[in-house]
Amino acid sequence: MSNPIDFYFDFSSPYGYFAADSIDRMAAEAGRSCRWIPILLGAAFKASGNQLLIEQPLKGAYSRHDWDRVARMSGLAYGFPDPFPVATIAAARVFWWLDADDGTVAKDFARAVFAAYFGQGRNIGDKAVVAAVAGECGHDPAAALAAMDDGLWKTKCRDETEAAIAAGVFGSPFFVVDGEAFWGWDRLPMVRRWLETGGW
């Protein structure tokens, strides 16, 4: 049995949104499973000293332009959201709540959260919005709200972020395949090559 692909992301990461669109397809083509692991990028940034792209001179303007361009290339609905970034802890906790029962269902919810934020401009930092998105995915919004405040998912969310940082994750998206780390949406072709060749 081949190793799964670990796909780390933050729900407010545009490149995470773009990667989420293709990573499962790429994994399936290679006969691999894919684990989605939402993390809180702010915590990873503290560990790595990274800063938000849009707050950096030159890079900020580049990134804004690049997100538009990647979205057009990918055929994904995209608008730069306002506010940006937002806290994604509520969405991450609901993800883990769903994931405990069914990983596929959790991924569908994650795609819907990404689409709500980047495609529809809804503020996923707002618990009510996250609950509404859960409702649109067929879950009980009240149960989703409860999951956001449940110590179990608070702990799970914190532990997964800490484990990610311990594993060397410092950005979003971030992929680990066969122990090899790949950082960034623009590394997907290299991940594909790794999967096709078994490494080099």
Next chain:
Amino acid sequence: MSNPIDFYFDFSSPYGYFAADSIDRMAAEAGRSCRWIPILLGAAFKASGNQLLIEQPLKGAYSRHDWDRVARMSGLAYGFPDPFPVATIAAARVFWWLDADDGTVAKDFARAVFAAYFGQGRNIGDKAVVAAVAGECGHDPAAALAAMDDGLWKTKCRDETEAAIAAGVFGSPFFVVDGEAFWGWDRLPMVRRWLETGGW
């Protein structure tokens, strides 16, 4: 006549070395010319607030591993050089001196400088090494040494770095095609797609 590709790099950038191996081939396949523009990345980093990859927690270890991996994938001779990074102003000035006469000759010299540093572990921050590399390319080492201290090439080197920063360049390698900026070795597939499709 199609626009040229502008290829910005610093001689002590590993990803610049990897990009230098393929950008001209990619340009030729697309019927484009390619201008090589060595810059002093330290000045660009001051403008953008960027830091050296290897000085950053997590990212530093990732980069060291990634350079080895990209080199193996590309089939390029590569060892992490010591010292790293080095001042590349001498090499850049010699480049501009040669480029004034013949762009192709200047590129051959640039490839030799990259190979000397990353392939052979020679310290290209040392003027004598740069002069020796020029000699190996068929140029007069004494004339190369003189070019390093010539006000004409000092000015040209400074002006090109300033123009690059003004154009939004903040890293190495950095490509500009038809007014579109692409940052990083890992964007070469996207540059190729741009060239093939004429943009999107």
